[in-house]
Structures are given as structure tokens and as C-alpha cells.
Amino acid sequence: MRAVAQHIYKKSYYSKAIEWGKLITLTGSAQLLVQITGFLSGILVIRLLPTHEYALYTLANTMLGTMTILADGGISAGVMAQGGKVWQNPQQLGIVINTGLELRRKFAIGSLAIAVPLLLYLLRHHQASWLMAALITASLIPAFLSALSGTLLETALKLRQDIAPLQKNHIQVNLGRLALIGLTMFAFPWAFVAVLAAGVPQIWANLKLRRLSARYADLGQEPDPATRKEILTFVSRILPGSIYYCLSGQLTLWLISSFGTTEAVAQVGAMSRLSLVLVVVRVLFSTLTFPRFARLQQNARLLFSRYVQLQLMVTLLSTMILSVVWLFPSEVLWILGKNYTNLQDEVFLQMTGSCLGLISTISYGLYTSRGWAINPFLSIPLNVLSLVAGAFLFDVASLHGILLFNIFVAFVQVLINTVFSILKISQANPT
Structure with a gap:
């Protein structure tokens, strides 16, 4: 009996090791391709933008990260935590995700109100004209809006560990970003063009993510007040820290x-x-x-x-x-x-x-x-x-x-x- 138990344990151990090996190989190889294309995009921007334009591009990207963190405020972590409790129930998981999306849209308004004036000031401080500052700020909007929903729409796929379509989506968006940057940077070496080219492909990717998530989550569900309260309770504990971390x-x-x-x-x-x-x-x-x-x-x-x-x-x-x-x-x-x-x-x-x-x-x-x-x-x-x-x-x-x-x-x-x-x-x- 002991020998049988050891055999079952070893079989379970090896099957788990094989499963993890497959997941790491799939995700790692996909992410390697994603990061290679992302790295090439970044190097193209560094090499083709003049130093002053690249400084403005850096400020814009930094502010985009800050805007995204403020608009999240811990919502994505709250959705993951709540989704982990109901991940096998498509209706309940759909309620959790849609409640998170609703909260993010509301948080986005406050994020924009804080970030846009600050970005304009920094751009002007580094000798950007009013026209260029306005163009750079406007070019952030597509990337910002797509970031609001992208991470939440990935929740169902991550909880179900359906990794292949998720990685395929990442690869496609990065290839699209590399193509747009390659097509535009040689002719238009300006910071706002680089920011815009980086953000537009994510909009298409989010449309596809919504279809993929529908396999495991009923996204036709309405946001739920009780779920909203649970997520906001978590957000209230994590938001001050998120604000601090987005600054620090x-x-x-x-x-x-x-x-x-x-x-x-x-x-x-x-x-x-x-x-x-x-x-x-x-x-x-x-x-x-x-x-x-x-x-x-x-x-x-x-x-x-x-x-x-x-x-x-x-x-x-x-x-x-x-x-x-x-x-x-x-x-x-x-x-x-x-x-x-x-x-x-x-x-x-x-x-x-x-x-x-x-x-x-x-x-x-x-x-x-x-x-x-x-x-x-x-x-x-x-x-x-x-x-x-x-x-x-x-x-x-x-x-x-x-x-x-x-x-x-x-x-x-x-x-x-x-x-x-x-x-x-x-x-x-x-x-």
C-alpha cells in the first residue's frame, strides 16, 4: 500500500512538473518574443528621436504610468482577489470584472484631472511649445483608455490559466506597435507620434480580449453593489499606498x-x-x-x-x-x-x-x-x-x-x- 502511495505521489509530482514546464515554456517563449519586439520598438524610438524629443517622450511615458496607476488604485488587485473566489462561476466572475471596469472608468476622470496639468507643466518646463505639449498630451489618451480595461479583461484567462490565446494577443499587439513605429518614426521623428503609435494597437487587442474572456466570464452581467463594496473596501486600504507608489x-x-x-x-x-x-x-x-x-x-x-x-x-x-x-x-x-x-x-x-x-x-x-x-x-x-x-x-x-x-x-x-x-x-x- 505504501509503495502504491509513493507511486501516485511521484506520478503527481512529475505531472505537475511537466505542467509547469509547459506553462513556463509557452509563456516564456511568448514573452521573449513580446519583449524582443517591444525592445526593438524602444530602440527605434531612442535612435530615431533627437535627444530633446526623446526627453519629452520619456516624460509622457512616465506620466502615462502614473495616470494608469491612479486610475487603477488597487482595483485590478481587488478584482483578482474577488475573482479568485468565484473563478469557476462564469456569471459571478462576469459580475466581478464588470464591476471593476465600472469603477475604473470613474477613477479615470480623477486621474486625468491630476495628470494632464502636471504633464503640460513638465513639457513646457523642458522647452516644448504649447502645440507640441498639447499634441503629446492628446496622444496619451488611446494608450490610457486601453490600459483601463486591458488588465481587467485578462483576469478570467489568468484565473483559468488559458495562457496560449493571452500570449498570442500580446505578441500581435507588440508586432503592431513595432510596425507602426517603424512606419512613422523615419518620416515623423516627433515624440507625440511615437506615443500614439505605441498606444493604438492596444485598442484592437482589447476588443479581442473581450471575446476571449467571454469563454469563462459572462460579460453581459451588470455591476453588483455588494461586489463594488468588497472591491472598494480593498481599494480604500490600498489606494493611499498606490498613490504613494505611483509617485515614488x-x-x-x-x-x-x-x-x-x-x-x-x-x-x-x-x-x-x-x-x-x-x-x-x-x-x-x-x-x-x-x-x-x-x-x-x-x-x-x-x-x-x-x-x-x-x-x-x-x-x-x-x-x-x-x-x-x-x-x-x-x-x-x-x-x-x-x-x-x-x-x-x-x-x-x-x-x-x-x-x-x-x-x-x-x-x-x-x-x-x-x-x-x-x-x-x-x-x-x-x-x-x-x-x-x-x-x-x-x-x-x-x-x-x-x-x-x-x-x-x-x-x-x-x-x-x-x-x-x-x-x-x-x-x-x-x-
Whole structure:
């Protein structure tokens, strides 16, 4: 009998290993193609835009990220957490997704009201004409609107782990983006054209995502007040932190755009493009591990084991990436073009901060997928103290100093997210 049990266990172990191998191979190869096309798009923009135009493009992309985070406010994490409870019921899952979409549309109005004036000010501060500033701001709208629904429409596919069509959709949108940028940048090397070309393909992708999601979620359902209350309860706990993180996450660019030169803004933006390799890791985790972590039973031992395994994996991958950048900085910078070849020390610092940010993001994604949120009255003061301490320790007016400042702040966020995750896991049932 014991031999039979061991045989069943081994069979289950190997079948699970094979299943994970297939999922990682499928998602990893698809994401590799996605990131290659995205990387090529970014390099085309870096090489074809003049330095001043690329600085404006960097400011616009930074503001797009801020707008998207403000319009989300934790809604996507709330939808994932609520969806994880009803993922096998198409009607209930449809209610959760549509309720999230309704909330996001309302949050988008506030996000635009805050972000648009700030973007116009920054663009004008860096010598953009009123016409160019208006064109760049208007070009963000397609990408912003598509970002409102894209992540929520992916929820059903992620919870069901129907990865192939999701990855196919990502590949198609990135190929479309590369084609549009390739067709437009040679003739129209302007920042607003690059922003517009990057955003338009996502609109088509969202239409397809809605059809794919309909396999598992009844999107004809009306938003539900009780579900809205559950999501808003989660959002109320996570929104202050989201506002803080959307500001601190882009703090390097905010500071360098306020106290540094336009050339420094372009340099930070160009080096950040190298961090796209980390997006492959982030997407792999958000697609394969966050939904599965959300579905795990409330078992402290199991949750802790999975959490440690995942954090060790992302730390190892980050170490490997940093080793390559440290050993071959000239070769890495060659990709960006001749305007950025003198940034050998800076590129390593930039990637170190990005890797720490990745580790922190994975930890954050894991615990929010469980519906957990740090009390903002605790997390924000701790992070503000790290910002103040960093501002005293480092010269935030120089590129080298701002990158060291970024590493310091990211390290504090890793500590906060890791400690909180372990504390929450320890409160779960021990068996």
C-alpha cells in the first residue's frame, strides 16, 4: 500500500512538473518574443528621436504610468482577489470584472484631472511649445483608455490559466506597435507620434480580449453593489499606498526633470529601456504565479513555502542579469546608440535599482493577490522617511546621485513588502 502511495505521489509530482514546464515554456517563449519586439520598438524610438524629443517622450511615458496607476488604485488587485473566489462561476466572475471596469472608468476622470496639468507643466518646463505639449498630451489618451480595461479583461484567462490565446494577443499587439513605429518614426521623428503609435494597437487587442474572456466570464452581467463594496473596501486600504507608489516609483524622473537637465532626463529614459528584460520576469509571475497564489488554501506552511520559492527565483534571475551588465557595460550601452556610451557606471546602478524594484513588485503582487494590503498609515510614513533620508544622503541633482537614491528607496520597499508578506502568512491557518 505504501509503495502504491509513493507511486501516485511521484506520478503527481512529475505531472505537475511537466505542467509547469509547459506553462513556463509557452509563456516564456511568448514573452521573449513580446519583449524582443517591444525592445526593438524602444530602440527605434531612442535612435530615431533627437535627444530633446526623446526627453519629452520619456516624460509622457512616465506620466502615462502614473495616470494608469491612479486610475487603477488597487482595483485590478481587488478584482483578482474577488475573482479568485468565484473563478469557476462564469456569471459571478462576469459580475466581478464588470464591476471593476465600472469603477475604473470613474477613477479615470480623477486621474486625468491630476495628470494632464502636471504633464503640460513638465513639457513646457523642458522647452516644448504649447502645440507640441498639447499634441503629446492628446496622444496619451488611446494608450490610457486601453490600459483601463486591458488588465481587467485578462483576469478570467489568468484565473483559468488559458495562457496560449493571452500570449498570442500580446505578441500581435507588440508586432503592431513595432510596425507602426517603424512606419512613422523615419518620416515623423516627433515624440507625440511615437506615443500614439505605441498606444493604438492596444485598442484592437482589447476588443479581442473581450471575446476571449467571454469563454469563462459572462460579460453581459451588470455591476453588483455588494461586489463594488468588497472591491472598494480593498481599494480604500490600498489606494493611499498606490498613490504613494505611483509617485515614488517614478521619483527618479520627477527629481531629474525638476532639478536636472533635459539631457539627463533622456539618459534616464534611455537606460530604463534596458529594464525591459525584467518585464519578461514580471509578466511570467503575474500570469502564472499570482493567480495560483490567489487560489491557494489558507495554509500558512504552504503559503510560506510558495512565497519563499518565488522570491528566491526572482532574486536569482536578478543576480544573473546584474552580472551580465557588470561584466559587459559597453556592449549593453551599444544598444542605446552613441549618445549614451559614457554611462557605464550609471547603467549598472540603474539596473540594480530596477532589479530591487522587481523583487519588491513580485512580493507586492503576491500578497495583494490574496486580498492583503499594508495599512497606509504604517507603510507611507516608513517610505517617506526613506525618501527624506535618501535626499540627505545622496545628491539628487546629479544623475549618479539620483540612481543611488533610487537603489536606497527600492531596498527599503523590498524590506517592507517582504516583512509584511511573512507576517500575513504567519497569521494563516498552520495546516
